[in-house]
Amino acid sequence: MRIDERTGAWLIVAALTATLTATTTTQALRRYHDLRTGWSWDLAYFNQSIWTVTKGDGLITVRPIGSVSTEGPSAWKSNHLGPIRLAMVPFHLAFPDPRTLLIFANIVFWWLIPAAYTLARSESGSDRVALSAVALVPLTPLLWPMAWNDFREIQAGIPFALWAFQGVRSRRAGLTAAGVAGMLACRQEFAVVVMSLAFLPPREDEDVAKKARWRLALFDVGLGWVLVYFVYLKLMVGTRAPQAYVDQLLGPKPTLGQALDTMFWVVRDGLGPWALLALVVPGAAVLAAPWVWSLCNGQWAMRMLGQASWHHVRYAAPSVATTLAAGLIGYARLAVLLRGRRGGRAVLVAVWLLAAGYSAFGLREVMKRMDRIPPPVDAADVEPYWAWARQVGPDDAVLASYEFAAPLSSRKSLYSHVLTANEPRGYPRLAPEFRWVFWKVPGLEPKMFVDQGFAVVHRGPSLVVLRRAGTP
Numbered sequence: 001m002r003i004d005e006r007t008g009a010w011l012i013v014a015a016l017t018a019t020l021t022a023t024t025t026t027q028a029l030r031r032y033h034d035l036r037t038g039w040s041w042d043l044a045y046f047n048q049s050i051w052t053v054t055k056g057d058g059l060i061t062v063r064p065i066g067s068v069s070t071e072g073p074s075a076w077k078s079n080h081l082g083p084i085r086l087a088m089v090p091f092h093l094a095f096p097d098p099r100t101l102l103i104f105a106n107i108v109f110w111w112l113i114p115a116a117y118t119l120a121r122s123e124s125g126s127d128r129v130a131l132s133a134v135a136l137v138p139l140t141p142l143l144w145p146m147a148w149n150d151f152r153e154i155q156a157g158i159p160f161a162l163w164a165f166q167g168v169r170s171r172r173a174g175l176t177a178a179g180v181a182g183m184l185a186c187r188q189e190f191a192v193v194v195m196s197l198a199f200l201p202p203r204e205d206e207d208v209a210k211k212a213r214w215r216l217a218l219f220d221v222g223l224g225w226v227l228v229y230f231v232y233l234k235l236m237v238g239t240r241a242p243q244a245y246v247d248q249l250l251g252p253k254p255t256l257g258q259a260l261d262t263m264f265w266v267v268r269d270g271l272g273p274w275a276l277l278a279l280v281v282p283g284a285a286v287l288a289a290p291w292v293w294s295l296c297n298g299q300w301a302m303r304m305l306g307q308a309s310w311h312h313v314r315y316a317a318p319s320v321a322t323t324l325a326a327g328l329i330g331y332a333r334l335a336v337l338l339r340g341r342r343g344g345r346a347v348l349v350a351v352w353l354l355a356a357g358y359s360a361f362g363l364r365e366v367m368k369r370m371d372r373i374p375p376p377v378d379a380a381d382v383e384p385y386w387a388w389a390r391q392v393g394p395d396d397a398v399l400a401s402y403e404f405a406a407p408l409s410s411r412k413s414l415y416s417h418v419l420t421a422n423e424p425r426g427y428p429r430l431a432p433e434f435r436w437v438f439w440k441v442p443g444l445e446p447k448m449f450v451d452q453g454f455a456v457v458h459r460g461p462s463l464v465v466l467r468r469a470g471t472p
Contacts, residue, residue: 009117009127013134017113020138024147025106031148032102032406035377035385038150038311041402041416044409046151047098049075050085051410054093061414062405063421067248069237070421077236079245081229082153084108084185098406101151108156109147113137115162116328122166123203123332132352133331139359140272141366142320145305145313152314157186161193161321162328165284169203169329171214180221188229189318195222196290196322201283253298262296269302269365271320273355274327277334284329288322295319306372331355376403377440381463385438388458388465393472397433399424401440404463408438437466 037043045062052058052075060072066079088104116137121130137143146155160182167176180197183190198218202211233241254262267275275292278285299315334351338344377385389407392398397413408414413433416422424430428448430437437454439446441464450456454466 005127009121009131012131013114013117016134016138017110020113020147021106021110024110025103027148028102028106028150029099032099033386034379034382035403036375037406038148038152039402040376040404040406041422042311043098043101043150044405044414045071046085046101047406048409048411048414049078050088050092050101051096052412054089055096056412059412061412061422061424062409062416065419065421068233068241068244074236079233079237080153081188081225081232082186084153084156084182087185096410098409105151105156106147109158111159112143112162112324115159115166116324119162119166119325120328120332122170123329124335126335129332129335129348132348133328136273136331136352136355136359137324137328139356139363140274140320140324141359141362142270142313142316144363144366145310145370146317146320149311149314152317153185154187154189154314154317157183157190158317158321158324160186161190161318162325164194164197165200165325165329168197168200168214168218171202171204171206171210176218180218184221184225188225191222191225191229193222193287193291193318193322194225195219196287198222199283200287251298259293259297262301263292265302266292266296266316266319269362270316271323272327272359272362274323274330276327276358277330277355278323278326280330280334280337281326284326288319288326291319291322302369305366305369308374308376310370310373378460378462381458381460384458384460384465385463388436388467389438392436395433396435396471397424397431398436398438399430399434400436400438403440404438435468435471437464439464439466 031037041062042064045060045064048060048062049072052060058075060075063070063072065071068079071078088101091100091104113134117130117134120133121127124130146152149155160179162179163175164179164183167173167179180194183193195218198215202214230242230245233245253259271292275285275288278288295316300312304310304312331351335348338348385404386407389404392408394411396411397415398408398411399415399417400408402416402418405414405416413424415424415427417427424434430449430452437446437449441462446454446464446466449466453469455469456464457467458465
């Protein structure tokens with residue numbers, strides 16, 4: 001049986017999606033085993049917040065500190081509005097483990113491959129052009145740090161953003177609604193992206209009345225979600241929380257020179273060729289520009305990819321989503337402009353090769369930066385950690401340094417030190433239910449726990465494990 005071009009194209013897209021998903025999922029599970037997740041305390045928070053809703057009392061002890069407030073103690077109280085977490089509940093009921101979140105994150109993240117294909121296909125009308133565009137997508141430098149960055153709601157919004165751009169450009173109400181709903185489920189920042197889509201020009205000419213209806217609907221939905229978020233903050237966090245959220249956005253900024261310097265590196269090494277290809281369709285490019293500017297104006301910098309704080313790359317998700325969408329539209333429209341023209345195919349091939357080279361250069365620079373990330377845990381402590389962590393009972397309360405928290409988070413009582421909000425009551429005195437301490441060294445020596453009946457059962461270059469006497 002002969003396979004038609006459309007079916008063959010979809011088989012290629014499916015194979016690429018499956019390959020990328022399997023690759024980064026395997027890498028994520030390996031990093032998890034090696035205790036090299038992006039930030040173990042955050043992964044522990046996400047895991048415990050779902051665990052306690054499905055199996056516990058709805059209260060969390062893993063409480064990351066944010067600029068608006070400290071998370072919890074109710075699992076429903078958060079600085080962010082990301083309902084996509086609820087989609088993991090059925091899977092977490094079956095497998096209550098942080099690895100469930102990692103697998104879920106990698107599956108959803110690489111939906112951006114079929115999303116990129118359908119967007120480029122709708123703009124160009126060509127399966128081959130769409131496939132050539134999709135071939136460039138995995139080379140986008142900043143996608144890889146995000147794929148390795150544990151579970152992050154905001155990063156899951158990228159494929160939905162691409163579908164929303166396609167729906168708005170094509171004036172397909174159902175696709176637009178699905179893309180917008182997916183984005184809004186992936187953190188409140190995407191509400192502003194939805195508002196900006198009101199000004200994305202359609203692919204075909206239309207009458208003024210239809211354009212006004214689309215603009216009003218998109219802008220109102222986005223604005224409405226911002227108001228929902230502020231009401232949520234007011235009810236769950238406090239009356240001043242909405243103002244605190246706005247204040248953090250208006251806080252101290254770098255100088256113009258510093259912001260432009262950061263933007264140079266982000267555009268050169270992070271976004272690949274998409275920022276340049278987006279200029280083919282200025283109406284789409286202008287939607288990405290504010291996100292790139294806000295990212296470079298204080299939220300993040302490329303140098304962080306070589307530091308322990310590399311996991312903050314998540315804040316680049318809206319910039320990557322909007323720039324990638326605009327760039328895909330620009331590439332597809334360039335193909336349409338060159339179609340049928342003398343030498344047009346050769347020009348498009350040259351553009352593709354230049355884009356691939358541009359991406360490969362940026363990807364190499366990103367990998368060089370990430371090679372400089374200091375390992376949070378010495379390799380010699382990894383297997384001993386797992387050997388002792390497997391002996392921790394499900395009802396044992398645990399005190400763990402941040403780096404060791406995630407694998408121990410499917411439980412009611414997991415605490416840490418350093419920040420007061422994460423310490424158990426009475427710290428450094430530990431209540432009788434505390435049976436284990438996983439302590440990061442070098443640093444403060446855990447002698448205070450030995451005096452409370454704990455015995456050191458492992459001491460390595462970066463980990464000390466203490467077990468309370470009488471622990472089964």
